[in-house]
Amino acid sequence: MNAPTTELSPIEDRTLRAQVRRQILDRVLGGHFKPGERLVETALSSQLRVSRAPLREALRELVDQGILVSEPYKGFRVRPVSERDLKELFSMRTALEKFAFALAWPLRTPQGFAELDKRHDDLMSIRATGDQAKAIECEIAFHAWVYETTDHRLLMDHWARLSHLVRIYMSLHHNLHGSHGEFGEMTTRYRDLCNGGSLDAMLLHIDEHMTQGFDSVVKALK
Amino acid sequence: MNAPTTELSPIEDRTLRAQVRRQILDRVLGGHFKPGERLVETALSSQLRVSRAPLREALRELVDQGILVSEPYKGFRVRPVSERDLKELFSMRTALEKFAFALAWPLRTPQGFAELDKRHDDLMSIRATGDQAKAIECEIAFHAWVYETTDHRLLMDHWARLSHLVRIYMSLHHNLHGSHGEFGEMTTRYRDLCNGGSLDAMLLHIDEHMTQGFDSVVKALK
DNA sequence: TGCGATTTGTCCGTATGTATT
């Protein structure tokens, strides 16, 4: 019954809460709500034409996804970003993704490779169009491949949490610095190594990939 | 201004929502709410003498902690447990804890060792008393040491999520099988290796430690 | 320091949509 999707296809958010959550997330990733900015419930409530109950629940879910932060009686704010946070995000991604590859390596299949190829091509072509929001989703989907291959639900949960932060930084990077299509070869090399015979080479490449990504974002933020 | 506490000392939950969350968590860990059991909002609302708004927010937070699951229009249930979930939990813990030790290794200090000793002794003495709830918290605190030593907030967040699931399985293990004081030597060896000179020996021990823990819980569940 | 305005936290009654039997 469930499509084998990641959370890419909303299809339809059944509850108002889910719709609100998506709208706020879009505003954050789109740069309308900037890091550190205060979100006032009554204002949001009237803007989005929803009552405070589902709004507050949506906000709490975004807190648990790491998009927002909250303190009792002080309300919600967009998560502030720092170089330290970014550093932690990349080191965490590196550790999780290495773990994922170690698990996924013997589980790779021809169908899996075909799917990875598809996501690779989608990513490359959407990058060319300059549609930032879609490019981010494609980038996430591309990297999600290895996690899905592990068939490890808990690991996928933790990746999902990380991916939200990745989205924030990618959108920030783009909003500040413009597109970053300069990683084309890196992406293709990543795909080829996934399809190759050496796990060690793959793990080594992840370190490089992450380090380069980190440097690039840091440079853009400064 | 903040005390250097983990989440061990509630001190006082300022919001009703936080108090409700704790009460429900206690009921789950205490075995009053069993895995898979349905939680009806109106019933809980009147039992706990709170309105449904903060109750629902508390329930959502527990969902995000992995304690409960929910589906639109079908309500909340205590997270069902399976051998697969347990296996994933232990493999995830192994991966994260190895990563934590690699980071923490050069950051260890004499004060840190003193703190670890304290937690070790607390754990051993509380195990002797048979107070299950406190023993679980001490066990969690003992293992939290390495994560705190890393000074890596994002990693600590992910450990916090895992720790909630660990609590569930430990309480389940106890409720079904009785206390498990048979791990005394293992715990002491873990502490000694933390204090020792070989990171590799530590990492190897983590594998053994987790494998034994997994086998023990699986045996109790069957 | 205090005081008023703003905002969050909580409660209640009601109405509607969904799942289940």
Added chain:
DNA sequence: TAATACATACGGACAAATCGC
């Protein structure tokens, strides 16, 4: 298919805490 139980959502109200002057 109908009936019931329940989750979802609304709007108004007030208390409690924070914020700004």
